[in-house]
Amino acid sequence: MAASSTEPKTNGPNGRYNGNGRINGVEGKSPFLIGVAGGTASGKSTVCKRIMEKLGQVDVDNAQRQVVSISQDSFYRELTPSDKAKADRGQYNFDHPDAFNEDLIFQTLKDILAGKKCDIPVYDYKTNSRCEGQFTTIYPADVVLFEGILVFYFPEIRDLFHMKLFVDTDSDTRLARRVPRDINERGRDLEQVLNQYMNYVKPAFEEFCLPNNNHASGLFRTSAYNANPSSL
Numbered sequence: 001m002a003a004s005s006t007e008p009k010t011n012g013p014n015g016r017y018n019g020n021g022r023i024n025g026v027e028g029k030s031p032f033l034i035g036v037a038g039g040t041a042s043g044k045s046t047v048c049k050r051i052m053e054k055l056g057q058v059d060v061d062n063a064q065r066q067v068v069s070i071s072q073d074s075f076y077r078e079l080t081p082s083d084k085a086k087a088d089r090g091q092y093n094f095d096h097p098d099a100f101n102e103d104l105i106f107q108t109l110k111d112i113l114a115g116k117k118c119d120i121p122v123y124d125y126k127t128n129s130r131c132e133g134q135f136t137t138i139y140p141a142d143v144v145l146f147e148g149i150l151v152f153y154f155p156e157i158r159d160l161f162h163m164k165l166f167v168d169t170d171s172d173t174r175l176a177r178r179v180p181r182d183i184n185e186r187g188r189d190l191e192q193v194l195n196q197y198m199n200y201v202k203p204a205f206e207e208f209c210l211p212n213n214n215h216a217s218g219l220f221r222t223s224a225y226n227a228n229p230s231s232l
Ligand SMILES: Nc1ncnc2c1ncn2[C@@H]1O[C@H](COP(=O)(O)OP(=O)(O)O)[C@@H](O)[C@H]1O
Pocket: 001, 038, 039, 040, 041, 042, 043, 044, 045, 046, 047, 177, 178, 181, 222, 223, 226, 227, 228, 229, 232
């Protein structure tokens, strides 16, 4: 889940961000960077949203936010026409590390840590591609949450986080959440969701995501039993 894509003001009412990498007069102030990993539909973006809500950040203008949340999904690579045809049939592996633009993630997080303003691509799951010409501007903040299935997979990226959290949700709960989400929000049909899950999502979770939860310093456990996300 990306932050709001509305084009923000460059100078907020309290003058916090001056558009030039300075916050409250501090050049290149480095945020506290938190990585939030977990399997598909474990609740990563919900956890980040709850953190932002609890800290009163949701209704704050983009440029004034002290806490921002960025999704790794914004960094999916652009597909070739033949891969795009596969993706449209649910036969492309979006859960493999190669599906992500690792260099762009690394450079973006380095820029964020250097207190720079960054433009993050907006991703559309319905077309399996970026929304052309659309970006979310991330302004220097105190805390940046970076969430995704493989945020701890790439060692260079993993080493940038000051704190690593893993959202630990059992796989049947995750599948039960993913099916309606992908059908209702991502334009998929049931057969496609289940085939993609069995062929790519589940094996990649076991190979690339789960083994890296040992890098986490904290675990969020969510299950069918705390079905109300507001209780997180
Ligand atoms: N604790 C929870 N209880 C019930 N449903 C949840 C909970 N956390 C998330 N969900 C739902 O599960 C789906 C996937 O959650 P999401 O936060 O998008 O997961 P992720 O970002 O890990 O893919 C969404 O429809 C969301 O509303």
